[in-house]
Amino acid sequence: MRYVAIEKAKDNMVLAMPIYDSINRVLLATGTIMTRDYIRKLKARGLPGFYVEDELAKDIEVQDIVTQELRNEGVEALQRGDLDACMKVAERIVEQILSRPPIRLDMIDLRMFDDYTYRHSVNVAVMSTVIALNLGFNKKKLKEVSISAMLHDIGKLMLNPEILNKPGPLTESEYEHIRQHPQIAFDFLRQRMDISSTIRAGILSHHENEDGSGYPNGFVGDDIYIYAKIIHVADVFDALTSKRPYKVPYARSEAVEYLMGGCGRFFDRDVVEAFIQSVAIYPSGTEVMLSDGREGIVAANKWNPLRPLIRLWDGEEIDLNDSCNYRDLTIVPETDAILV
Missing domain, CATH: 2.30.30 (SH3 type barrels.)
Structure with missing residues (x-):
């Protein structure tokens, strides 16, 4: 199979993977023959592209390291605000990744504008787990990283949705409101005795920078917990490469250049190097x-x-x-x- 950007989509292409909507219903099933009307509607919803089957790419295999079904379960759990379900999905992400070595993220995310927020958290959980695996973490720590990453933006659910979903630039006060979400999540999760302090530390500090310019506490270097350093890299990469109503996405190669250029200032160098070994800069089929x-x-x-x-x-x-x-x-x- 091969990936076709929505701008290059044509009639009669044969869909190689299903396309889901924001509540995880199948919009178009595998084998669907694309039409001009389908393409127009998908483009309006912000779908960046889709995978097709054709003679040139019939032997090219593109497999997600985590099943689409599990990703959808994670999205649904986040939409419901069900922390227990989120944690179970995060642990199953680890189980699936460990069952499929060698690991490299080699698939373009098929995500629309209307389900970005929740799929972003699932993506960050998957990427963070793979980074942690390449850093040599044991299974217990992998599960903690995955849970921390899955819940890293849970504080945003408690913010003003009008500010959170504002399509244009934020005012200074609106930006300050957004910057509160790590602390809000950290404080909220204190009531959960089954969520460790290390998981909460990853959530609290995932916007901290190596040079102290991040938030909410301006931590520097080794003061930033390693889970947070990992989530920070995965979070930024996914945000940069995602298509949004107010911006075009970075190419993966551009996003990796940004991460490399930010080593020592924004990002931990060892984490970025582990990330580069984790992601296909030029995914198969593109x-x-x-x-x-x-x-x-x-x-x-x-x-x-x-x-x-x-x-x-x-x-x-x-x-x-x-x-x-x-x-x-x-x-x-x-x-x-x-x-x-």
Whole structure:
């Protein structure tokens, strides 16, 4: 299968994965033949794209490391504000990830505007767990990281929804209101004896920066708990690469550059390095342009996240790890490709 951005979608494409709405009903099932009307409605709802089956990509496998069913359960639990269900989903995320090594996030998120908030928390839980796994955490700590990440934005549910969902720039007072959500969540969860202090520390400090410029307490470096450092990286990456009504998403490569550039200032370097080993910068099935002008799709990711196997539109394959033949060939950043 391969991923098609909604702007490039065409009639008669065959859907390779189901598309869900904000309450997890199947809008379009696998095998659906896309029409102009379907595409128009999905674009209006903010869907960034979808996966299709065709001859060129029939042997390319793209598998989520956590099932869509479990992700949907997490979204539903968050929508209900059911903390017990959220914690159970977070623990099952760990179980599924541990059952599917080797681990690398290799799928584009299929998410619309109207379910961003809840799916963001599930995504951050999955990414944080994979980062923690690459940092060598044991199973108990993996589950704590997953729970902390799943609940990291729970404080936002207690904020003014008009401010939280405001499409335009926030005023200074509105921004200060938003900045209260980590402390609100931390205080709220104190009543739960089954939620450890380390889980709460991850939630409280997930907006703290290495140089002390973050919030709510301006913690610096080692004063920031490791769970929070992990969630911070996953949270920022998911926010940057998500399509929102008021912004276009970063390409994954751009988001990774931002994380790398922020090491020591915003982010912990070890956490960012573990993240880079956790995520496919160029996910399988996505379209790319090479520096010589040729175009194709990513057929597979190997050891180097910047040098995947590329399948051109005519079927020829180019392994960018082959330094003898393709040393000077690179993938053009998505923003540059648009300008070509």
